[in-house]
Amino acid sequence: MLATFIASTPLLSESWRMCSVATRNSPQSFVMEQVGEIVYVAFPAAQMVHVGSEPSCREMVRLDFASCSSALFPLCRPIDGEEPVMVHAALLSLFLSVFQSPSFQSQMPALTQKCKSVVITGHSVGGALASFSALYLLSRLQSLPSSPFHLICITFGAPLLGNRSLSRAIIRERWAANFCHVLSKHDVVPRLLISPPSLLAPHLQHLLHLCNLPNQHIAEIFCFVLAYLVQAGDGTSTSGFWPFGSYLFCSQMGALCLDTAESVIKMMQLTLMTASPTSCIEDHLNYEQYVGRVCSQFLTARSFVNGVNEPNYDAGVSLALDSAGIPNQEMIAGAARDCLKMARRMTRTSPNLNAGALAIRLSHHVPYRAEIEWYKACCDMSDDQMGYYDSFKLRQSSRREARVNMNRIKLANFWDRIIEMLQNNELPHDFTTREKWVNTSQFYKLLFEPLDIAEYYRTQQHRVKGHYIKHGRERRYEIFDRWWRNTHVDDEGNKQIRSRFASATQDSCFWARVEEARDWIDSVRSENDARKRGLLWENINEFEKYAEGLVERKEVSIDVLARNSSYSLWVEDFKVLKSQIQKFPPHHDHDFPSYLDGGIVP
Structure with a gap:
């Protein structure tokens, strides 16, 4: 239902269009454009980031210890003995460099005063910058008088940002609904950082340059990530990186939306199992096609699977799996059904009830x-x-x-x-x-x-x-x-x-x-x-x-x-x-x- 709603609005198509404009016209900064009453801010996929030999760039850094970051995100703090809030070191460093630019300093803070609705978006690494920018603006809003300001962050194929404490801090502040991460069926970039840092280190330097790698290296990275996702198929992540917000899984058939971290990790594994080294890169660059298909298909009336017209839970699950492009194989389809049931149980029973x-x-x-x-x-x-x-x-x-x-x-x-x-x-x-x-x-x-x-x-x-x-x-x-x-x-x-x-x-x-x-x-x-x-x-x-x-x-x-x-x-x-x-x-x-x-x- 959430996927249907998002796809029925112009948010996805306009956000991707702005990402394309930013990558083409402003590869080192961001672009801003007003469409109707909504202001779109887009960060490009290509960024000059040095993720080479520095150890800090291969791991996470405490958000409250990083230079300037504790003042930018004062509300993202752990409580009750939780581990510190940590984020990817290189991505935070990149955001801080963008934050200190004159264009950011002059334009972004003014959004909270001049606009009522803002969509912050980005593709790949630009999606991580969009998430950091959204957290910065949401933190800034807490210190301002109440105003009718609405913000949503939509990312496409963005890498994971931080650890479980960051995810919990965002949930505590009730900001999770402000983030929608669009993820194509076989895109390897959002799945890359789920792997343990000790095993990931030799491959992390390729994160921002997957498009230019030889096929042999691409195959190595793909097999490495897939092997670990299969091992972590119970919905856990030993790397420390953790999803937050809603994840919109796109395929040629439609889309499926999940908002519990464990089910997101599980679905990342299931949807990647049918991929190939070539498709994992193609999917990272193919969001324009996915967004167009999702929007057009959801605007077309569709009946339930097997001609069942009355709404029921099993038919809804079947339609969701079909939309996510899950193959009709007994093992994968069964695991995917269990994943959706787990997400429903976690959302509707355990914590809230x-x-x-x-x-x-x-x-x-x-x-x-x-x-x-x-x-x-x-x-x-x-x-x-x-x-x-x-x-x-x-x-x-x-x-x-x-x-x-x-x-x-x-x-x-x-x-x-x-x-x-x-x-x-x-x-x-x-x-x-x-x-x-x-x-x-x-x-x-x-x-x-x-x-x-x-x-x-x-x-x-x-x-x-x-x-x-x-x-x-x-x-x-x-x-x-x-x-x-x-x-x-x-x-x-x-x-x-x-x-x-x-x-x-x-x-x-x-x-x-x-x-x-x-x-x-x-x-x-x-x-x-x-x-x-x-x-x-x-x-x-x-x-x-x-x-x-x-x-x-x-x-x-x-x-x-x-x-x-x-x-x-x-x-x-x-x-x-x-x-x-x-x-x-x-x-x-x-x-x-x-x-x-x-x-x-x-």
């Missing part, structure tokens, strides 16, 4: 969270003036506290299961940037982590393992911290001044810091080593300033200032200790240099 099911399960856990909120409100209004944290830490055996503890365990298991599903790729790649889940996890962390800290110190685990922050904090809270930072990276400088205290202390580890500060005061009283005692005073002084800053900005809950809370008792204990030190004779004062310097004078 799992995320929907989690939303339903989350609603079932709302009563547990409501009970904890009620418990916190009761503790804050209690006559004992201990507050939320200390009431749970010093709790006696009662039904109310038992229910609170049980709810704490249930919610912890729920969030641990979500993290496990993320690690197993059972949720959408943009799950950790969805506002609903980021905000919900942050609220959970602020409300429940104080209970985990209270349980940790109540059971004296700090005596065995060490203090909570370094030795006892659950991994889920560290992951939630990263989620929050990744989606609120620009909020730190725009915090509004609070008019009242927060509903929950904004530092979820605040009570763990209080427990450490209490331990430092006890250690100061018993420590005989002057140097160690000085370090303890520095730690205490830093915590005092930090806590006072939170209170002054009203970033703590009112339970922090309760008369008998651990923090209030710590403040009183610290005042007593300082008053005792002030009474020391002068010859003992050298033991407390930070105090005598005026750093902590009350």
